[in-house]
Amino acid sequence: MSKNFEQKDRVVIRFAGDSGDGMQLTGTRFTETSALFGNDLATLPDFPAEIRAPAGSLAGVSAFQLQFSSQDIHTPGDEPDVLIAMNPAALKVHLEDLPKGGYLIVNENAFTKKNLKFAGYEENPLEDGSLDSYSLFSIKMSEMVKHSCEGLDLTPKLVDRTKNFFALGVCFWMFDRPLDPTIKFLEKKFGKRPELVEANTKALNAGFNYGETAEIFTTRFKVDKAELPPGKYRNVTGNLATCIGLAAAAEKSDIPLFYGGYPITPASDILHQLAAWRNFGIKTFQAEDEIAGIASAIGAAFAGNLAVTASSGPGIALKGEALGLAVIAELPLVIVNVQRGGPSTGLPTKTEQSDLFQAMYGRNGDAPIPIIAAQTPGDCFYAAYEASMIAVKYRTPVILLTDGYLANGSEPWKIPDVDSLETFSANYMKNSNGDSFQPYERDKETLARPWAIPGTPELEHRIGGLEKEDITGNVSYDPVNHHTMTVMRAEKTANIVKHIPDTPVYGESGGDLLILTWGGTYGAARSAAETLLDDSMKIGHCHLRWVNPLPKDLGEILIKFKNILIPEINYGQLIKMIRAEYLVDAKGLNLVRGRPYSAGEIVHAAKELV
Amino acid sequence: MAEEQKTAPVQTRKDYTSDQGVRWCPGCGDYAILAQTQKTFPTFGRKKEDFVFISGIGCSSRFPYYMDTYGFHTIHGRATAIASGVKLANPDLSVWVVTGDGDGLSIGGNHTIHLMRRNMDINILLFNNRIYGLTKGQYSPTSELGKVTKSTPMGSLDRPFNPPALALGADSTFVARTLDRETKHLQSMISRCYEHKGGTFLEIYQNCNIFNDGAFFKYTEKDTKAQSVLWLENGQPMMFGAEKEFGIRLNGNVPEVIEIGDKWTPDDVLVHDETDFVLASMLASFTSNDDFPEPIGVLYSVDAPSYDEMLIDQIDGATEKMGKGELDSLLNAGDTWVVE
Structure with missing residues (x-):
């Protein structure tokens, strides 16, 4: 049977299945392959907060959507063109988003009585005609991988786990994508267990060949390379881009990077990533709690490091008092808030933009902090870089707002030229030239105070959370001075407007x-x-x-x-x-x-x- | 820390005295601790700029303002966490935390135990006056059960922390106790803290003459001191009393006080070994225990790698194995492609 290629500008695919079905991995593989192919793309991982909700339950459905295109695109797409549903629960949760006529690919073997009941289906939707208005491809994926993995020394459970790669193979066939990058990925990931490399590779090939030989598909799609600005590209998630931005800021400014933090969804990947870069001299410290995370960062800033802490809303709430200390101490500090649904524990794995007020006002007293918000996953790099630069230049804490969508979503990112990044430096105070050192004497342009770090001779001084006397930094309860300092802190933040270019x-x-x-x-x-x-x-x-x-x-x-x-x-x-x-x-x-x-x-x- | 000593010009107490007026209540035990610290630091032979004092909130936490070193008076309970960042950012510094029973054991209890667990090379001076002074007299986590204060008019219901036992439980590598009024002993304990490689925990019994006057008089006043204090010395028998007429022995595995004389000789008395964790735990259990004298001195001291030292080793190891990180390779890592 001949298969025609239909040209498309953009396609939205959504992979949906049980948390244990490997949908995030499948989606990421399709993303990486499409990125390497040269499409523009944007992704939206959507997974439950539970590590493993009961298999087959609605609560346990995990999904990954991506849009890939031959044009410049900005979102992971509204409605999917193709929905892959690995079980009845995934179908139940996601079918409402699939427009009539959309492609629906399901693992028929997962539509067992038990799973149907678990998902709340009284009848099997594959049989009762309720899916007639979609282009349904019902494939016995579990059975297929059982055949493809025959003879391998693997338990039936492990064999069944390869079905996501079968589904991926089918999609690769549908959209004419190469298998090699994924096979290489498998070799790297499962290098120590060759039987798993073989099983998943066989499943992937089986899916691809199924598309080629089975008589059910009539059309394949072509989505050409996107016309992106020339340059070298890689695919990055927002959290990765944030880390690269911080590391780049440290390298360019020659200020050692210190990260103090506590694990929290969806910010933990920043800690994981930075911890892997020890050979850059990056110091990461998994503190005992959120407060100690920012407290250690403030200590590191006092001692002259480019200090960073990252968290999400509830963790930022815990850091509130320490943020005030960073404001009054006027130390450089970058605070990343990867926003998630709130209030309280809220929706840990879902995205939200509801911490803007927290960033603006979430402290006691008049405690202004500059706030920059990243706009795309790739922009997290520039926003993190800029936040670091402003923090150092103006000796102030800076809040960088990203969110779960940016943090876990990805896009092709044009790798910047190292030399094109604006340079900045610590400009530590060297010595007092015999004069008595004034810790709160300011730079006239930036209103920044000196950064005099422990270990520097003759600059011994004391700072703290009590109100500072203008210029000397001594403790002061003077009413006029308090007003002066309140205005000074407000002006210092407002003054950063000088740095902001005209708004396009x-x-x-x-x-x-x-x-x-x-x-x-x-x-x-x-x-x-x-x-x-x-x-x-x-x-x-x-x-x-x-x-x-x-x-x-x-x-x-x-x-x-x-x-x-x-x-x-x-x-x-x-x-x-x-x-x-x-x-x-x-x-x-x-x-x-x-x-x-x-x-x-x-x-x-x-x-x-x- | 001793091995990192740098040569410095001869220093005096004046070098460590800042120009700020001291604002503790007249008669406060904190004055004595400040004075002994300012006297002891010049003896270390270290550059003044290498010392950093970090404090939280409370009477004791004003301490850094009066030391002419680098200092940071931070927020309630977090001094230990902030100090960790200072030390990790620059492990060459000698970092000191000044905290109190409220700051370090109540609101900051979590950070205190984790600092000790990690064996961060930071010295904690915990001023224990068993009361909240700055907020004007509420009971603290070291106040005795039944303590009548403003917030507990009918007596407190909290059982107090035993600070050395807590420190030992948190795996601190150095646990000691001293008294504000014992100037020489206080100086020697501060020196021991400085010399110890790794984290140190020094509890200093400190009199609050306004809200808890006399809390430690039993251990500081002439008529009761000799029979109430067990002065610990490594390698020496645990004897006390005006004539050293009493000692500690083990009856099976239960400690008891014995009187030297017909029945017992000094040979029956336990000999202190600072490296013995079980012994240290036993001594800690004597705290505020009417059956035993109060142990004062170094309860426990062992060597172990410090967190900050291991972090540097890890960075060095990674740099050796993976090569010094280059920004260009970081930017260009992973799968890349070129758009013409």
Whole structure:
């Protein structure tokens, strides 16, 4: 039977299965292969907080969506074109997102009475006609891998575990992707257990060959390489990019990197990654709790390191008092908050943008901290680099906001040239030239105080959490001085606005509607803006990287539009800051579901407003 | 730490005295501790800029302001954690934590035990006055059961911590106790802390003459001191009393006080061995125990690799094995492809 190639600009695939089915690995393999092939792409891993919820249960469904394209794309896609459901629970959870006519590939062997009942199906949907409106490919994957692995010295359980690679093989066939990178990956991953390499490779090949020979598929798809700016690329997740950014900042500035932190989802990968880079001289310290994580970082900053701590909302809450200490001590410090659903433990593995207020105001006293928010997984590199640079240059804690979606999502990232990165240095205070040293005497331009680190002769001094006297840094309870220092701290943060370049506005520079975003909502909003502009609407998209201070030109941008729409994954935070600061009647889009917006939702909200 | 000593010009107490006026209550035990510290530090022969004092919150935590060294008066309970960062960032520094029974054992208890567990090369001076002074007189985690204070008008219901036992339980490699009023002993204990390679825990009984006056008079006043204190000396029999007429012996595995005379000779008395964990635990159990004298001195001291030293070894090892990290290779790691 002849198989035709159909050309597509972009395709969205969603792999869904039980937590034990290896969907994250399968999705990552498809991603890496597509990245190497040259597509632009964006990913959305979506997994439960439970390590292993009961097999076959709805709670245990884990999914990985990616969009890959021959064009420049910004999101992991709204609705999937292809849904792979490895069991009835995965079908139950994800079918509602698959448009009619969409491709549905299922592991028929998993549709047992027990699993159907567990997923809440009274009838087998593969047999009752309820899936007739989809292009259903029901494949006995478990049986297939049993055949392909015949003769290998493996338990039936291990053989069955290779079925995700069978499904991957089918997808590779459908979208004409090479198998080699995955086979190499398997050799590396299971190098010490050749039987597992062989079994998974056989399953992968079997899936690919099944597509080739079985009579059920009529069409294959071609998604050409994307026209990306020339350069060398790699695929990065946001957490990895954050780590590279921090390491790059340390290397470029020649300030040793210290990381103090405590494991927390979804920030732990930052600790894992940095801990592996000991040969860069990076010191990581898994502290006894979140407070000790930031406390050790403050100590390291006092002693002259580029100090970093990372956490997520609940952990940042615990660090609040120490953040205030970093503010009053005016020490360089980078605090990464990989935001997740809250309040309290909330939704540990789901994304949210609801810690903006926490970053802005979550401390006692007037305690301003500059805030930068990364906009894409790859931008986490630049945001981490910039946060480090500002922290050192202005001697201040800086909060870097990312989120679960950026942290675990990935995209092709153009590797920057080392020389193109802006340099900065510690500029430690050397000696007092015989004069008495004044720890709170400031640089006139940055308002930064000197960084005089222990071990430097003649600069012995004491700092602390009690109010400081201007210039001397001695303890002071003087009312006028307290006011002076409060204003000084506010001005020092506001002064960072000098560093922020003019804000680009995408699309129209004035008109009916401005979509204003921050953080991980960038991608969906940019896609939405493209759609709206294609519809000849007079709209613009403005994205904020620095949230505190706000860019100096933002007010002028806002007044050029009749309407302002602020989509954010919280119940209205940036919008309150914007309304308070600029007295504009901005409208919010606030769906707080633990997942990113689709571009379609923003398009819809924009059309409603205009 | 001794091996890292650097030559320094001859120093005096004045070199360690800052220009800030001391603001403890007149008569506070903290004055004596400050004075002995300022007297002892010049004897180490180390550059002044290498010393860092980190404190939390409480009366004792004002200490760094009065030492003319690097100092950081931080937040309640976290001094030990902040000190860890200082030490890891620059292991060449001599890092000292000044804390109290509230700061170090209540709000900061978690950080204190973990610091000791890791054997971070940091010296903890825990000023124990068995009361909250700065907040004006509430009971602390070392106050005796039934303590009547502002927050416990009918007596406290908390059983107190036994600090040396806690330190031993946390696997500290150096556990000692001294008294604010015993100036020479205090100096010698501070020196021992400095010389010990690895983390040290020194509990200093300190009188709060405002809110808990006389808490330790039994061990400091002439008429009771001799029969109430067991001065520990390594390799020496555990004897006490005005004429050293009493001793500690083991009856089976149960310690008891014996009187030297017809029945017992000094040969029956236990000999102190600082490296014996079981002995140290037994001594710790004498704390505030009416059947035994209060052990003062070094209870326990053993050598073990410190966390900071192992971290540096790990970095050196990784650098040797993998080569010094290059930013360019870090950026270009993993699968890459080129877009023309």
